[in-house]
Amino acid sequence: MIDAATDGGGMEVIMNKFIFSYPTKVYFGEGSAQQAFAAELGRIGETVMLAYGSGSVKKNGVYDEIKLLLEGAGKKIVDFSGIMPNPTYAKAQEGAALARNEHVDFILAVGGGSVIDCCKVISAQAMLDGDIWDMEYGKGKFPTAGIPMGAVVTASGTGAEMNAGAVITYEEKKWKGPVFGTGATFAVLDPAYTKSVPPMQVLSGAFDTLSHAMETYLGTSDQDNVSDDLALAVMRNTVVNMRRLLADINDMQARSNLMWDSAMAENGILKCGRLTDFQAHQIEHQLGAYTDCNHGQGLAVIHPAYYRHIVKDAPEKFTRFAKVVFNADTAEAGVEALAGFITECGLPTKMSQLKSTVEITPEVLRQVADTCNIIKCNPRELGREEIYEILTECL
The missing domain is CATH 3.40.50.1970 (Rossmann fold)
Known part of the structure; x- marks a missing residue:
């Protein structure tokens, strides 16, 4: 007998009904x-x-x-x-x-x-x-x-x-x-x-791809869900090929792989039958409404802080993420490996490193927290005070 997956509250989780079309x-x-x-x-x-x-x-x-x-x-x-x-x-x-x-x-x-x-x-x-x-x-x-x-x-x-x-x-x-x-x-x-895209823009875009796959994966899914396996594969491949670009920015095979990773992360296949957790995206979008920071770089700053807040709410998923994507042993180690990878790529790790013409102050972050969209799904719904706390941890 196979144990059913649960949503953390004891309720059985099964794959949602869906219709999938691929028009592009x-x-x-x-x-x-x-x-x-x-x-x-x-x-x-x-x-x-x-x-x-x-x-x-x-x-x-x-x-x-x-x-x-x-x-x-x-x-x-x-x-x-x-x-x-x-x-x-x-x-x-x-x-x-x-x-x-x-x-x-x-x-x-x-x-x-x-x-x-x-x-x-x-x-x-x-x-x-x-x-x-x-x-x-x-x-x-x-x-x-x-x-x-x-x-x-x-x-x-x-x-x-x-x-x-x-x-x-x-x-x-x-x-x-x-x-x-x-x-x-x-x-x-x-x-x-x-080829003519600046290296930092290439890496920022690739991190956006990684974020799409991570946030899809952390949504609600049943046990042994094929979409989870695919999302983990896209994440791992994105990390591998970003590291190849760090060694050689002109590696066209790596650029090709990242281009297809990007398409796979957003063509709907990873999202079939589940709710998704795009709270980090929602926070960064509203940060972009009040500043003019780069989207991928804003996500790089926000993700580790956000994940440190929710890692205990989805321990099994974070542990699997840690092992498959970063070869780390524990859920918390996986989050820190992600933070280390962001530093390895030369992406910003603090708000002060974002090249925004608008100064990012606690007052600005208060407005972001008070107006951003809150996702009502896994791993845990945040409140506005916690969102503000996450943002200020990124200063």
């Missing part, structure tokens, strides 16, 4: 853009919004390559540039207005998670009469249609190309969180496109 077609590997466009051009509209960030895609030649492929197929291109890290709600509204005015019928996001997230909201907002934020957070409804879009990933880590969820900063409301738009019908994952 992935073209992976060097030169995959040409393969993708050869297959997808017939389904791409005549007027394409080519969306990107600060212009690095122009410097590294990716923009010219994609533009040539589109123009060669007779597509009209509408440029939309300047999408910033931590994309703002105002920028998404600007893009939606441009898409409507130019009668855009396809959006191609070329960049990292920020560009892709912004385009998801642009896609849905452009086809709505009302305001998408009011729709989702006021009426509790979500868009059912959007301008079709694709993604060419140039900086991996967020897995944004794998789903319809976007993280947007609404500056006027001092809020950063999810807005659900339109997912990409296809995604180009060419590791060669990440």
Whole structure:
């Protein structure tokens, strides 16, 4: 007889019912853009919004390559540039207005998670009469249609190309969180496109991947759950390949592995049949609403402090994490191994090391704690005072 897993309170935990769909077609590997466009051009509209960030895609030649492929197929291109890290709600509204005015019928996001997230909201907002934020957070409804879009990933880590969820900063409301738009019908994952990304950005993105897998794993799951095994494998592989990049930042095999780790962590497979614990993400998102710190680096600062608070609430899971991912013996040793790994990677370990133009003070952290979303699931629901305590431990 196999003992049933419990939720810690004696109640049996079984896998939740779910429907799984994988709508994004992935073209992976060097030169995959040409393969993708050869297959997808017939389904791409005549007027394409080519969306990107600060212009690095122009410097590294990716923009010219994609533009040539589109123009060669007779597509009209509408440029939309300047999408910033931590994309703002105002920028998404600007893009939606441009898409409507130019009668855009396809959006191609070329960049990292920020560009892709912004385009998801642009896609849905452009086809709505009302305001998408009011729709989702006021009426509790979500868009059912959007301008079709694709993604060419140039900086991996967020897995944004794998789903319809976007993280947007609404500056006027001092809020950063999810807005659900339109997912990409296809995604180009060419590791060669990440070559020009600064080393610290590569590592920050990879830590975001690690965080996605960790926070999914620490949610509620039944015993011997396949998603737990997959999450642990993604975590271990991410750590292994981050260490390879520390030895050689130009290791393309390691970059390839990390790019697929990123996609696997957010394509929904790890989340099937369970609730997830994304409390650290919620805290960091709201930190990003009050500052302009890098997302992956903010997560690196918050995670060890958060895990020290909850390690005793999920001892079996933390112990397995410790053994599989870091070859450590105990739950607590696994948390400290994670903290040591963050230091090994040169990622920030304190708020003072985050490159924010806004000074991170106890008063700012009080506002973050008082406004961040609280996840009501495993391992344990936090209160606002404990969130503030976690944040101040990171100063």
